[in-house]
Amino acid sequence: MRQTNTAPRNNKLKPSSNLIMNGSVRVRVIRTLLAIQNGQSLASVLDPLLNSLHDGDKGFAHALLLTTLRQWYALARLLDTLADNPIDEVEVRTTIQVGLVQLLYLEVADHAAIHETVEAAKEIEFAHATGLINAILRKVAKNPSKFRKKCDKKHSLPNWLAYQLKQDWSEQYDELTQGLRQAAPMFLRVNTAVTSIDDYQKELYSAEVDADLVELMSGLQLAGSSDAAASATLSTKGFRLHQTTAVNALPQFAQGAASVQDMHAQLAAPIIHKALMAKLNTKVTDPDNTEGDNSEIHILDACAAPGGKLAHWLELLSSDVQSPLFHVKQENVEATSSVSKIKLTAIDNEATRIERIYDNLQRLTLTQHDLEQAEKNIALNIVCADATRWQHGKNKKAATNEPVFDAILLDSPCTATGVIRRHPDISILRTEEDVEQTALLQADILHNLWPQLKAGGYLLYVTCSILKQENVAQMQDFISYHNDAVAIEFTEDCSWGIAQTIGRQCLPINSESGDGFYYALLHKTAE
């Protein structure tokens, strides 16, 4: 199995951020691509690149960089067929691939694409290769549609990943691998604690932001419901924008009325929230049920940064004023609460990413201060800790080993293969070994958190991976090891994803679909 362009062929190459900032637009894009091949993430180099450019060049640079990354492996394979002799210099290969993208995908005029790319090669001191670069680009410019067809024919993934996807998703393989080469749509989540879906739709219309309302239905056979076999159906609504739009052009964005969040990512908070409600309802409607005391509930977001799903859960908790379960101050309504306090703990092991949780919560007016002012009775505790070892209350004198959590959201670290459309550098940076390592990390986190969940509680396991080893196989292993873990069935009411032996898998198969998320809801029995 020949691997094309998976690793830098020239290890001495270490572009500094200074290099990225200099030269023509194409030179900067080439240097950014070299930095990514040297292990830097797109997220860390994109802003420095764009911030170094004039406004008029930003759009082209962004399209050139992202499209080159999305088509990277297909371009590399095409390049191997175009040269008489193998081209080993990573700078030369990268420069030609940038030239090919302009000719095949970005409709840049031939003369500009070829001339500017050859000039870029001179600028990065690869003048010795300008003849070769010129010859290859001219050959392609003579019949771009033939070469585009050739390029589009197969996937644009490293061979190990394409092979794994063929194993996991043979039926969906062609659609899926083509889908992963596309740009992902932009979705919005509406903060229902601030406005309604209908009102926000009107606002989008007034602001001339074209968007479709998307509704995802989830059916759950919740074990903890008052009726032992009761199924619950919930609807999750969001907006898919027709075009990627700057957030400052979105109505009421700064005031926290909406957030940018993939549609499939928007399923997490409603599902764990619904499961939590079912657990609390069991206690209220079944006084004989002795599974814990509901007066103070503890919930955990185990890998919380940068806080997208955490904020969503807080939005749901704070807008749930109709629920008699919550002691939320309502004028003229007598509180019938059985829950006096919700304690939400959020942990993550990366301090810099935790900073982004605070920024997000601030914009959405969901900080502890905001929650207290609104008398929501929600105590939020954000902790920087390693979820493979962290124990609730470990640092307190009165710490016990008793399970404390009624519900846990585990949005696990993963290979992020389900979000390659948004982060196309993943296909360059991830290796086959990473999958194994990541699956072990996920198992460690699960094994550490599970004993901290109360009997009757729920754990929602989420990844943005499309590899079964991190998803359904991980859950099968976990359940075979834990006798008190039962998988909750997603019923036929689900309008998203593909049913797995345990949980459901979403695949990013077309330009309208959400990202590749996996969901499994586990219930803890009394053993």
Ligand SMILES: C[S@@+](CC[C@H](N)C(=O)[O-])C[C@H]1O[C@@H](n2cnc3c(N)ncnc32)[C@H](O)[C@@H]1O
């Ligand atoms: C998929 S992201 C979480 C996204 C987040 N839930 C959201 O919706 O914005 C996974 C997170 O796990 C964190 N993480 C990775 N390893 C961890 C560990 N051992 N303990 C705690 N957090 C970890 C990463 O820092 C990352 O923020």
